[in-house]
Amino acid sequence: TQLLEQSPQFLSIQEGENLTVYCNSSSVFSSLQWYRQEPGEGPVLLVTVVTGGEVKKLKRLTFQFGDARKDSSLHITAAQPGDTGLYLCAGVTNSGYALNFGKGTSLLVTP
Amino acid sequence: ETGVTQTPRHLVMGMTNKKSLKCEQHLGHNAMYWYKQSAKKPLELMFVYSLEERVENNSVPSRFSPECPNSSHLFLHLHTLQPEDSALYLCASSQVVGDTEAFFGQGTRLTVV
Numbered sequence: 001t002q003l004l005e006q007s008p009q010f011l012s013i014q015e016g017e018n019l020t021v022y023c024n025s026s027s028v029f030s031s032l033q034w035y036r037q038e039p040g041e042g043p044v045l046l047v048t049v050v051t052g053g054e055v056k057k058l059k060r061l062t063f064q065f066g067d068a069r070k071d072s073s074l075h076i077t078a079a080q081p082g083d084t085g086l087y088l089c090a091g092v093t094n095s096g097y098a099l100n101f102g103k104g105t106s107l108l109v110t111p
Numbered sequence: 112e113t114g115v116t117q118t119p120r121h122l123v124m125g126m127t128n129k130k131s132l133k134c135e136q137h138l139g140h141n142a143m144y145w146y147k148q149s150a151k152k153p154l155e156l157m158f159v160y161s162l163e164e165r166v167e168n169n170s171v172p173s174r175f176s177p178e179c180p181n182s183s184h185l186f187l188h189l190h191t192l193q194p195e196d197s198a199l200y201l202c203a204s205s206q207v208v209g210d211t212e213a214f215f216g217q218g219t220r221l222t223v224v
Contacts, residue, residue, distance in 0.1 A: 004153070033211050042115070042201050042215025043154075088154070096209040097167045098144055101154040 004102035021105040023089030037086040117216035132187040134202030142208040148199040161208040
């Protein structure tokens, strides 16, 4: 059973378009993290959302944590080719020992 | 060097070979992790170490054997692997076990033939 479900799995858009990707779970998380992984590299942390309903902005990226702390979304405004990568959501496992990851959304932004 | 360094970056091995993956972190962290990343699957947690002590083994087959000689180094010893073990193996570290910010290495792309 996948703890964190991400959608869509793949997304191909043109430069300048907006997009939203989603991370959903039936479990409540004390916090959720978004990571970005470029080809040939390991994931890099983008943001942590902690409070239900919280909205965080990082330049053209907007992250939202659901009120019930079971879901999160990532919205990118005016996507650029440099945004291409695998976007992963993660939350600490029930054991509290490590991060549990979703399958990710693979984003391709073409010029 | 800074961050988390993994060697080798690429490895091709036969099913009867024995090889080891190495991970080194220069961040002064106390926790280290091995993850497996396969196509169409999420990152799978394999092992968790806290101050050189293994605290979680996520039902990993015994053909994968981790070793953590000190808090800066982590190894994954491989023997008699199967083709389905081909994947990207990622090492990560964090300040403490369960920290939400993990720092990843670039991974070792393993191909078992």
